[in-house]
Amino acid sequence: MCKYRKKLLQGDLNHFMKSVIDEIATQSDFIIIAMESDIDHLHLMVQYIPRMSISSIISRIKQTTTYRVWRNKRFIPLLQKHFWKEKTFWTDGFFACSIGEANPETIKSYIENQG
Template sequence: MEIKNRHKYLLQYHIIFVCKYRKKLLMSKQISDDIKQFSYEICQKHKVIIRYMETDKDHIHYMIATEPTMSISKIVNLMKSYTTYHIWKRYSDYLRKHFWKEHTFWTDGYFVCSAGNVSEEMLRKYIENQG
């Protein structure tokens, strides 16, 4: 939990990005490792903490923590654009075989859900017992 002045918060999110066309590009250990490194770089610049991160053949899972001043859509946009730009810089010849002219890597969409440190049931009971 972060504490700044009088504010206390714990904002954690589970995020999933999927490779465009479900291409199994993350099977390559090099690409997978580089995507992870680029993710750390962009998150560090914007005070987003990556708690966990793991790739599968065609998608990546993140568990992140962030401040309330940063919207999740902004974080997603930063992460996707930064990783795409740098992965293309490093593997343009290889990626051109998969995507031809478009400089893309991820699908347009993403999955996100908030992940606090209590279950939904515990939170419901807490709220119901207020007052």
């Protein structure tokens, strides 16, 4: 979720964040099955190996996307307007759950229909 629930995940910034997350997944030991945004937060369906923790995956995504978005000159004016005290983007927490007995295609469809 964007810090202070700012409605920033739209347009070019949204596409940029998704491409960075795809890049992180490609370079890491997890796969993005589905990803969609809803102007102030993301929905992700992730497949990862048991030796990884979901918190380490989310931390990597949040740290890398924040770093990369603040280094991109075209987004700095927008970011400074909303986060004038610090170079931040995401809230501290996150929500995660396992699919369990649910149908993975149903979850994937739900995520893809967000936003």
